[in-house]
Amino acid sequence: MADIAVGQQVQPLVIETVDAEKMKIVAAILQDPNPIHFDVSVVQRLGYGERPINQGPVNMAWLIECAVRFAGGRDRLRRSRVRFLGNVFAGERVVVSGSVTAVDPADGVAELTLEATADGRPVLTGTVLVTI
Amino acid sequence: MFYQTFGSLLVIRQDVLQAASKPNRKNLAPRAMLDAERCFNRTVGRILLVSETRATDYAQLAGYRFPGATFTLPEYVAWLWEDAILAEHDASVAHPSLAFFIAMQGTGVDIADVMALLDAPPDSGVMFGENELEFNGALRPGGTYVCDAEILAVERKTGKRAGVFDRLTFTVRLRETAGSEPVATSTSTWIFPRSEPDDG
Numbered sequence: 001m002a003d004i005a006v007g008q009q010v011q012p013l014v015i016e017t018v019d020a021e022k023m024k025i026v027a028a029i030l031q032d033p034n035p036i037h038f039d040v041s042v043v044q045r046l047g048y049g050e051r052p053i054n055q056g057p058v059n060m061a062w063l064i065e066c067a068v069r070f071a072g073g074r075d076r077l078r079r080s081r082v083r084f085l086g087n088v089f090a091g092e093r094v095v096v097s098g099s100v101t102a103v104d105p106a107d108g109v110a111e112l113t114l115e116a117t118a119d120g121r122p123v124l125t126g127t128v129l130v131t132i
Numbered sequence: 133m134f135y136q137t138f139g140s141l142l143v144i145r146q147d148v149l150q151a152a153s154k155p156n157r158k159n160l161a162p163r164a165m166l167d168a169e170r171c172f173n174r175t176v177g178r179i180l181l182v183s184e185t186r187a188t189d190y191a192q193l194a195g196y197r198f199p200g201a202t203f204t205l206p207e208y209v210a211w212l213w214e215d216a217i218l219a220e221h222d223a224s225v226a227h228p229s230l231a232f233f234i235a236m237q238g239t240g241v242d243i244a245d246v247m248a249l250l251d252a253p254p255d256s257g258v259m260f261g262e263n264e265l266e267f268n269g270a271l272r273p274g275g276t277y278v279c280d281a282e283i284l285a286v287e288r289k290t291g292k293r294a295g296v297f298d299r300l301t302f303t304v305r306l307r308e309t310a311g312s313e314p315v316a317t318s319t320s321t322w323i324f325p326r327s328e329p330d331d332g
Contacts, residue, residue, distance in 0.1 A: 015218060022215075022216045025212060025215075025216050026213075026216050029209055029212055029213060029216070029233065030233060030236065030243065031236075031242045031243060031244075032243050033243060033244050033254040034243070034254050034255070034258060035254060035255050036255075036257070042255050045255075046255070046257050048257075056259070056260030056263075057229060057232045057233070057260070057263075058216065058217055060229055060232070060260075060263055061213075061217040061219070061227065061229035062217060064227075064228050064229045064265075065217065065219050065227070065229075068227075068228065073225075074222065074225045074226070074227060074228055074270060075225055075269075075270040077228045077265075077267055078266070078267055079264070079265065079266045079267065080228070080263075080264065080265045081262070081263075081264045082262065082263050082264075083261070083262045084259065084260045084261055084262065084263075087259075
């Protein structure tokens with residue numbers, strides 16, 4: 001990748017609608033018994049609202065996917081650090097965006113600082129180091 | 133030893149271990165130890181409340197090593213994961229976020245086991261706090277990974293919004309062969325709520 005510069009914007013990744021049905025598949029894949037991902041009654045009882053809550057690793061995967069697309073390949077990911085700020089609920093619109101915050105030509109890497117929002121609410125932040 | 137970190141519960145747990153027909157618990161394999169823990173947590177443990185006294189006990193879980201496991205990433209799981217996260221399918225390079233999934237398999241226990249270690253039932257509202265993935269190579273659908281895992285820290289915290297919670301940090305290293313440099317490392321922090329948030 002040429003001409004990567006600090007301040008360059010990353011093409012946003014947009015998930016138009018978070019799908020509650022996919023949460024059930026992910027719960028099975030991850031063997032995650034937490035019912036907040038598939039049982040609305042538990043979500044209500046815990047005071048989290050009326051809709052299932054997306055799995056954190058999926059939110060993280062979207063942030064990573066945004067970086068992978070920018071870098072031009074999955075094998076270009078060197079490191080990701082993410083912090084979970086809030087829940088993503090079924091039906092919400094998720095947008096991952098950010099910019100290049102550091103470039104190290106000697107090591108051939110760039111750092112991206114990214115943020116994910118759900119219906120405009122910050123839910124995830126992270127920095128990702130990619131090979132350039 | 134893990135069972136020594138819960139001093140007030142040791143007598144009960146010895147009973148559990150004896151019931152598990154392990155006459156010499158010094159030689160108890162980690163997996164059997166965890167099975168005993170699961171048995172304990174799913175029976176007697178439900179009547180116990182988390183107290184400030186026990187908070188320090190959880191902190192002593194630092195250094196605890198999970199059983200670890202060798203795990204092969206099924207190609208169909210890689211495909212289903214890509215489908216779930218709306219990513220393109222790639223049969224040669226797995227999505228990097230699958231490092232988290234492999235890491236969880238690589239602990240040798242499942243998510244419920246990790247929750248049980250901190251006496252948290254599945255509906256207790258456990259949340260992810262942070263995660264770091266480091267890569268020295270790409271993951272492959274169908275690839276086999278030798279994993280080892282350990283708890284780095286358990287910290288009792290109090291937040292105005294979150295209330296009292298325990299913060300568990302553990303790391304898992306994924307290697308293509310035993311003893312080789314990790315191809316990936318996953319370090320995760322989970323939040324275990326211990327009280328109602330302060331609405332004020």
